[in-house]
Amino acid sequence: MTSATSLFSTVETDLRVLTDNLKNLVGAHHPILYAAAEHLFGAGGKRLRPAIVFLISRATMPGQDITARHRRLAEITEMIHTASLVHDDVVDESEVRRGVPTVHSSFGNRIAVLAGDFLFAQSSWHLANLDNLEVVKLLSKVIMDMAEGEIQQGLNRFDTSLSIEAYLDKSYYKTASLIANSAKAAGVLSDVPSSMAENLYNYGRHIGLAFQIVDDIFDFTGSLEALGKPAGSDLKSGNLTAPVLFALKENPILEGLIEREFAHEGDLDHAIALILESNGMERSRELAAHHAQSAIACLSDLPPSESHQALTEMADYVLSRLH
Template identity: 40%
Template structure:
């Protein structure tokens, strides 16, 4: 789906799809498990001809698998663009694409992936799913813009942080889970529960990511630690620390633009329960994600039950990961 005749563009587009640097693949894993967890089947009344029914089932399954491919392309495209905006030097343990090939090629590679994702999305012939995934692209841009243009008051707001986090991280996985359910012909209630699973899993993932930015190492993270705070980005651990030490509010309000303020913020964070409270919040979202799966209609199918348990197990892995 990402083939191009221009060699340099091909190398750029494939950069983070190569074996060894393909990332955690959390999103496609979730979507393929969600597909099985919903016990997707083509209704028998779709055709009176067995051959036609089998063909429709094959096409339907290919469409649902394609959602996982589309979502991963959108995700990688967002990483390429983010690295340009952040002047990132590393990603997934190797030099970032912008560091290797320059900003222009990195932006164009991201654009190419988005264009291929849109073409694949249109081929699904489902207007509601197209609308849902298209909204995700809007959310990604909105979240990044919120982060870049936040005022001092907004940087110190947990509500603003959670809204931005949903747009930047959780929207993609929540809406793609919903799209899978809709393509499966599930009810509005089931589609909503699929959405809730993805949303809460995504929020839990990002909260732990924010913790690891303070507690992880450059080797384990595949990128530099303390990246966010050095860019003046305020995340949940610091916001919780502000609640315990109001004097930290003024330090953050100034924008964390000088090393002395950063050191002071880290000092207050170390004395606070900011890290612990962020982990607790992530666990709360993991519980909500698990509850969404447990609310799915009952099934006696062993494969369905195994897939649902795997989705629940993923919530535990997300909050206990170290990289």
């Protein structure tokens, strides 16, 4: 089974420098924001998104070092991701993330909203200073997509008629858009041909969707310690994910429990049991595996390198989180 440590070994130094730079970029003149930044960037996240940017940057610059613009792109990517998490936690009223208190539970909603806004603003400023219009367009679209995904999720709460296609669209907006567009942007900064840039975009899209589907499976199978939040949290809040949508096709009782929003005692536990007993988990695993394999196919025109190999193994890593 591939681990994050071994997978990212070729960009380990890049990621260490990134963490130090992020703390300095965010909090240099704002003590409370610096405290929030330390809290966020020291929370032990996997740094999956900037790692993919670094790996693609190195894979598309064989025999050369990556540029300062590649490094800044990785920082911008992690800033956008972190800003979205801060705001999501406020909206979802989440008390913990990755097993540590969220920004709003530590500093209050006002600081959390401002910290998220500040991160988005900082990322936009640094993005503009890359002086590459195509990259600006790609990453600006991500911020729009994230808002669209959050709106869709809010509008579709407890909607048992939601289709798998609509779920995947929402998952793209909320998760895969950032990975896809930052992957393509790394290629653009390396001046790769447009066909390769498009393949890098599709690699990120498929990896992002696989990652989200696995996360949604993990919401039912993971421990409190591993999840950093109670199992079934998404379902309780009305966010219907792949395992739920597949299970709904098998069991009409589940539909009734969801539509009454788990109003009766024991409803949520009953719903979780029905989902775990259904084929929804297996069908979700198959869907995640499909996207992981599709991602690998998008790397065929990259030259052989350690970074290329790590990008290929990323698919195995994403799926291995299920075991």
